[in-house]
Each structure stands twice: as C-alpha cells, then as structure tokens.
Amino acid sequence: MSRGFIKEDDAQTPPIVPPRAALPPGTPNYVTPNGLEQLRAELVTLEATRPASEADRGNDTDRTHRLSLLNGRLALLTERLASARLVDPATQPPGEVRFGATVRLRTRQGGRVGFERTFTIVGVDEADIAQGKVGFVAPIARAVQGAQVGQVVTLHLGPATKEVEVVSIAY
DSSP states (O other), X not given: OOGGGSOHHHHHOOOOOOOOSOOOTTOOEEEOHXXXXXXXXXXXXXXXXXXXXXXXXXXXXXXXXHHHHHHHHHHHHHHHXXXXXXXXXXXXOTTBOOTTOEEEEEEEESSSTTOEEEEEEEOTTTXXXXXXXXXXXXXXXXXXXXXXXXXXXXXXETTEEEEEEEEEEEO
C-alpha cells in the first residue's frame, strides 16, 4: 500500500499496553512463592526480547511501536513486582481457608447437590481457572476465606446463591 493512503497520525499513535490482572485499589498484592517466581521469569523473558527489538532497523515506526509496547509492559510488571507481598502458604493456619489454600467445596443447596469443586487461592497474576487457581480477590475466594472444614458458606453468584460445604483444606 502506498504511504499516500496512511494517515501520518497513525504512525505517532502510542501503543495500547494491555493492563495486568485487576487488583482493587488499596488491596495488597499478595503472591505465593510460585507466583513471585512466575513474575520474575516474565521479567527475564521481557528483558531478553529488548536487544532484538532494539537491533531491528527494518522499519523505524514498527521498531518504535514495539519498544514502546515492551517498555510499557516492563513498567507495569516492575510496578507489580515492587508491590508484591510474599505469603508462604506453609505459614497459614492449617484448619482455616487463607491465601494459598487448596479448598474442596461440595454444593449443598442451590445447584447440583453433591457437586464438588477444588481450587487454590493465589495472587491475581497467578490466577488461572483452567489450572484451578483463583485470585484471592475473586468472589468465591473471598466468600470462603476464614472458613473451616465442615463449615457451610453461602456463595452469591450473580442473582443465584448456593450453599457449599468446605470439605477439605490443604496447603
């Protein structure tokens, strides 16, 4: 395509840097040891891409865009690392659901009675539903925090509510 069909302003538009996982204002950035290691590994990976991005002299506009995006991602990651508060799950009370706990719940009312689900409460950057890791700020994690084995907890899932029993807690 000829440069005649491209607005000059498009070349100067700053890149949109995708935000990190949401952390409510004033909420500490708790991380597990594994979550902290993942953040550090991400930093190493991003920093390793910088030399190749800087060396690519093919198209200055693309290079500038890539470097701006990289710098934005690095800034957000560095901020998240600086605010990280390491919580070792092994130091948590074993009989109570806290940060780092792997919790098994059984539905008692308001859904498929007897259905069980298991998840681990982790930091927001480590959360991954496919792996059964739920951020500590998620509604389900907040609902069960402080609960003990055998305790029944009410989950508010949109307009529906469910009663679940804490079946097991592991760290």
